[in-house]
Amino acid sequence: MKSRRGISSVVGTVFAIIALGTTIGYITYSMTTVDNYSQTVLTRIQQTLDVAKEKFSVDNVAIVNNKLHINVTNTGSLPINFTKVWVTNSSSLTTWVNSYVPVNAVIPPAATITNLGQSLPVYINTANQYHIKLVTSRGNTNEFNIGPAITQPLDIKLYAFPKNLVSGFTTTLLMTVTNNMSNKMTLVNITPASLSPGDGIASYTIVNGPVPTTYDTLPYGSTATFTWDVSVTGDPGNYRTFTASLQNGYLNNQASVTVTVTAVPFSLQSNTVVSSMGLTSASHASSILELHKETTDTPNGAYQMWNGSPEPNAATTIDTNSATRTWTWFTNNDTVSQVHIPPGTWNLLLRYASALAPNGLPTPVDLMYHFENVGNTKDSSGFGEDLTANGSPSFAIYTGVNNTGAFTLSGSGQYLNRAVDQTHNNGGTTSASTAGWFKATSAVGSSKQPIIRIGDSSGKPFYEIGLAANTGKVYFSFTGSNNGGSVVTCQTNNRYDNDGKWHHFTAVKTSWAGCTLYVDQETVSNIQTCSGNCNNAIANNGNNFNIGKDPSTNTYFVGTIDDVIHWNSGQFTSAAQVSKLLAQCYCSTAHHMSVTVQETDYTGNPIYTLNSSPVTFPYFDGVLDQSHQGYNYYTNYTFTTSNWYNFTNNQRLKLSITDTSGMNMTIRIDDANLYGLGTSFLQSPTVDNALPGYLTYSKSTYPIFYFQEIGPASSWVSFLTRLSFNDQQSTDSYGSLATFANGTALNPYRDALLVKAGQLGKLQFSYPTNPPCNVVPNNEGCASVTSIPTGTYRLYAFLSGYDDLGNIFLRTIYVGNVKVTP
Amino acid sequence: MRLARNRRRALSTIVSTTILLTAVVAIGTGVVAWSNTSLRTYESNLSSSASDKTNKINEMLTIENIVFIPSPLELNITVTNIGTLAVNVTQIQISDPSPRMLVQTVSHCISPNCSGNIIYPHSSQWFLIPYTWTSNTATTIAVTTLRGTIITTQGMHQ
Numbered sequence: 001m002k003s004r005r006g007i008s009s010v011v012g013t014v015f016a017i018i019a020l021g022t023t024i025g026y027i028t029y030s031m032t033t034v035d036n037y038s039q040t041v042l043t044r045i046q047q048t049l050d051v052a053k054e055k056f057s058v059d060n061v062a063i064v065n066n067k068l069h070i071n072v073t074n075t076g077s078l079p080i081n082f083t084k085v086w087v088t089n090s091s092s093l094t095t096w097v098n099s100y101v102p103v104n105a106v107i108p109p110a111a112t113i114t115n116l117g118q119s120l121p122v123y124i125n126t127a128n129q130y131h132i133k134l135v136t137s138r139g140n141t142n143e144f145n146i147g148p149a150i151t152q153p154l155d156i157k158l159y160a161f162p163k164n165l166v167s168g169f170t171t172t173l174l175m176t177v178t179n180n181m182s183n184k185m186t187l188v189n190i191t192p193a194s195l196s197p198g199d200g201i202a203s204y205t206i207v208n209g210p211v212p213t214t215y216d217t218l219p220y221g222s223t224a225t226f227t228w229d230v231s232v233t234g235d236p237g238n239y240r241t242f243t244a245s246l247q248n249g250y251l252n253n254q255a256s257v258t259v260t261v262t263a264v265p266f267s268l269q270s271n272t273v274v275s276s277m278g279l280t281s282a283s284h285a286s287s288i289l290e291l292h293k294e295t296t297d298t299p300n301g302a303y304q305m306w307n308g309s310p311e312p313n314a315a316t317t318i319d320t321n322s323a324t325r326t327w328t329w330f331t332n333n334d335t336v337s338q339v340h341i342p343p344g345t346w347n348l349l350l351r352y353a354s355a356l357a358p359n360g361l362p363t364p365v366d367l368m369y370h371f372e373n374v375g376n377t378k379d380s381s382g383f384g385e386d387l388t389a390n391g392s393p394s395f396a397i398y399t400g401v402n403n404t405g406a407f408t409l410s411g412s413g414q415y416l417n418r419a420v421d422q423t424h425n426n427g428g429t430t431s432a433s434t435a436g437w438f439k440a441t442s443a444v445g446s447s448k449q450p451i452i453r454i455g456d457s458s459g460k461p462f463y464e465i466g467l468a469a470n471t472g473k474v475y476f477s478f479t480g481s482n483n484g485g486s487v488v489t490c491q492t493n494n495r496y497d498n499d500g501k502w503h504h505f506t507a508v509k510t511s512w513a514g515c516t517l518y519v520d521q522e523t524v525s526n527i528q529t530c531s532g533n534c535n536n537a538i539a540n541n542g543n544n545f546n547i548g549k550d551p552s553t554n555t556y557f558v559g560t561i562d563d564v565i566h567w568n569s570g571q572f573t574s575a576a577q578v579s580k581l582l583a584q585c586y587c588s589t590a591h592h593m594s595v596t597v598q599e600t601d602y603t604g605n606p607i608y609t610l611n612s613s614p615v616t617f618p619y620f621d622g623v624l625d626q627s628h629q630g631y632n633y634y635t636n637y638t639f640t641t642s643n644w645y646n647f648t649n650n651q652r653l654k655l656s657i658t659d660t661s662g663m664n665m666t667i668r669i670d671d672a673n674l675y676g677l678g679t680s681f682l683q684s685p686t687v688d689n690a691l692p693g694y695l696t697y698s699k700s701t702y703p704i705f706y707f708q709e710i711g712p713a714s715s716w717v718s719f720l721t722r723l724s725f726n727d728q729q730s731t732d733s734y735g736s737l738a739t740f741a742n743g744t745a746l747n748p749y750r751d752a753l754l755v756k757a758g759q760l761g762k763l764q765f766s767y768p769t770n771p772p773c774n775v776v777p778n779n780e781g782c783a784s785v786t787s788i789p790t791g792t793y794r795l796y797a798f799l800s801g802y803d804d805l806g807n808i809f810l811r812t813i814y815v816g817n818v819k820v821t822p
Numbered sequence: 823m824r825l826a827r828n829r830r831r832a833l834s835t836i837v838s839t840t841i842l843l844t845a846v847v848a849i850g851t852g853v854v855a856w857s858n859t860s861l862r863t864y865e866s867n868l869s870s871s872a873s874d875k876t877n878k879i880n881e882m883l884t885i886e887n888i889v890f891i892p893s894p895l896e897l898n899i900t901v902t903n904i905g906t907l908a909v910n911v912t913q914i915q916i917s918d919p920s921p922r923m924l925v926q927t928v929s930h931c932i933s934p935n936c937s938g939n940i941i942y943p944h945s946s947q948w949f950l951i952p953y954t955w956t957s958n959t960a961t962t963i964a965v966t967t968l969r970g971t972i973i974t975t976q977g978m979h980q
Contacts, residue, residue, distance in 0.1 A: 040879050044882075135902070
């Protein structure tokens with residue numbers, strides 16, 4: 001019995017095992033299926049997240065060679081691949097739409113592609129409007145419009161600096177065009193039409209302009225500025241209205257300004273140029289507030305800002321390479337009546353020169369080549385190591401890194417060179433550094449492509465940076481061995497050729513036998529070193545510093561090289577220094593500042609903020625252009641206010657400029673030699689009264705007035721010289737007679753002592769009265785005159801005299817806004 | 823007697839045991855067969871469902887561009903497959919705020935490399951749909967695939 005019962009148990013168990021096994025199998029299969037499904041869901045979620053994480057911005061759109069030239073920055077954390085560009089010609093009668101597949105349009109995170117669109121077979125007609133759509137491989141898109149300014153009116157303004165001028169003098173007309181298109185379209189081909197003369201009989205000659213002649217593109221929100229130098233002649237009171245507009249612009253979208261010839265007597269014959277406080281012309285508009293260097297009577301030691309001209313020989317510079325990051329100017333706070341500033345456009349004109357390199361990098365910079373202007377092979381380091389272009393390499397103002405100028409080398413006999421000297425370009429001894437940008441446009445074949453080479457002969461010491469044969473890797477090699485052997489070499493692991501992208505290199509010679517090479521984000525140390533006698537000079541006289549060629553092998557670079565900087569003894573000691581150089585462009589956004597304009601109380605505490613904006617300023621090479629002591633460049637930053645601002649007593653206008661990042665600069669202020677050309681100033685919309693300045697005159701004392709004879713002739717000042725105090729609040733004015741010159745009395749029988757060229761003269765005047773009279777004690781002839789009341793006046797000096805060649809001069813000089821106190 | 827009683831008892835035991843075993847085998851076989859069949863069915867359903875859902879999840883397509891063609895009034899709709907599975911577009915539905923809606927069963931695309939309505943991974947197809955669109959009106963486009971995925975977007979002619 002026992003054994004028979006066991007059979008059924010066995011049978012049952014078998015069935016149970018089968019059932020259990022089937023069930024487990026099903027459950028396992030189900031779990032595997034569910035797991036796969038979950039994995040798919042997770043993958044899809046990840047893909048969706050990737051789509052969301054894919055971020056990019058269109059930084060700039062330009063038209064280069066009649067093709068799109070789009071700069072796009074990857075602002076996300078994933079690489080972006082642009083798979084398609086849609087171009088819609090939306091202005092032609094038969095609208096066409098095409099899609100194109102761009103080449104090499106992959107952008108790593110935090111990188112920028114600068115030439116998207118150049119590979120597309122579509123040519124842009126600047127007369128048409130286009131809708132552009134960029135599509136990424138993940139399906140994200142970015143759309144924008146580009147087109148001419150003909151569809152909508154733009155914010156166009158025209159200013160004259162100065163508006164009132166002496167016959168024969170030159171005024172600068174400044175036209176600002178702000179892209180305020182409602183569809184946020186990037187405008188192309190912004191070109192001013194010919195300056196149109198309007199009402200008035202004053203004659204004029206356009207001396208120069210427009211400068212620049214055109215803006216290829218103008219992004220939404222940006223402002224284009226054009227200037228004309230116009231010489232105006234005529235009788236006092238004559239005027240001429242000028243109207244500026246755009247070629248192919250919106251109908252009647254224009255702006256006008258009137259320039260008036262002032263009633264200033266002027267000798268056409270005199271060789272004498274008498275200058276008072278630096279002024280050699282008549283007044284400038286009350287709305288122009290010059291940035292002065294003085295700090296008297298300002299809150300917290302800030303600079304003065306007022307409607308008065310610079311003093312001679314008093315120019316100064318503000319170097320942003322300092323612990324101070326913000327520089328502030330204030331107007332005075334003692335206006336006698338309200339000053340009303342209407343809504344309108346403000347203009348900050350800064351005249352400055354850019355620093356050579358970012359802070360914290362080795363010094364001195366021995367060679368610096370930016371190739372900015374046509375045919376420009378000059379050295380911006382200040383050492384005059386200018387290059388020679390060989391083989392007629394092609395130059396363009398936009399083919400360099402960050403759309404700057406550069407030479408493109410064909411790889412066939414085209415290169416640049418400079419004879420080596422023992423100071424600046426011989427590859428150094430125990431330390432040297434060389435940096436630059438390159439874009440290799442072809443794959444490196446069996447011949448290397450040298451970027452920089454010092455040393456013309458083989459078998460001798462040399463110093464070289466280039467792309468290695470076959471691999472396209474960047475190498476930095478040098479040797480001090482007399483036979484050219486025992487070469488020190490650093491070489492990257494990645495190749496950097498044939499990708500159409502800009503790459504930055506910094507090659508650092510750390511010793512006779514050591515090197516470090518940085519290319520983009522890659523850092524390598526030497527893989528070969530020098531042994532034995534390595535301390536021979538890299539290159540002796542007779543050799544060359546070559547860009548794009550190795551003369552010892554007759555090999556050449558194919559592509560573009562830009563912003564080459566060489567330190568013949570300076571050595572980069574950290575990757576942070578390299579990163580700083582890599583991040584700094586020598587381009588239109590080299591300087592990053594913040595400009596704030598506020599109405600404040602008398603202590604400088606803000607009441608209203610009129611403007612507070614980040615601003616970028618372009619790189620200005622003050623070394624190559626020594627005009628105006630290296631400050632030949634200026635830039636205008638304009639902003640618009642929509643409210644009225646009223647200034648009562650104890651209120652000030654405050655300007656703050658903060659250097660936030662980027663290259664340092666030196667800002668030129670208070671420069672009398674730049675007056676009329678535009679020393680740094682802030683201009684408000686037209687005001688009813690000038691904001692108070694810092695000139696003070698106590699009416700209980702005799703006015704003392706200094707002038708400078710700046711030659712070439714020497715001169716005598718006569719007793720006919722006068723001061724004129726023009727009351728801003730009424731039609732009343734007051735005058736003073738010249739009484740003493742350099743301590744000696746002036747009268748109809750005695751002129752001033754000869755003031756020789758370059759010398760200062762001191763004039764003393766009578767108390768200002770109406771009518772003007774030499775009021776002295778017991779002088780009854782002046783009994784009925786009215787003494788000048790306290791208040792704010794515009795002060796003019798009228799100088800009368802003749803020079804030592806017998807030519808007369810009669811000149812009126814605007815001194816500035818002056819406060820008359822008891 | 824003892825022996826006869828023993829034989830009878832053995833016979834009944836054998837019979838009952840045989841019946842029991844037969845029953846066990848029959849029932850067990852039946853249950854196992856039934857459960858196997860059921861589980862296979864469930865497994866098949868699960869597999870099919872999971873496969874469908876997985877494929878549907880993996881379908882990634884986007885309406886990349888819409889061109890409003892003025893004459894004749896048509897829409898040229900570009901659909902791009904950004905996923906890893908081929909998709910088959912079966913229907914495109916177009917509507918705008920006016921009380922009308924066009925449901926178009928897609929017959930074929932018009933792309934140069936058109937292959938029916940199938941869009942292979944990382945490629946695009948154009949679909950030309952007659953539609954009386956009006957300017958400055960938001961037009962909603964909904965694209966349906968064979969697996970039931972629906973993607974929508976809006977376009978407007980200015």
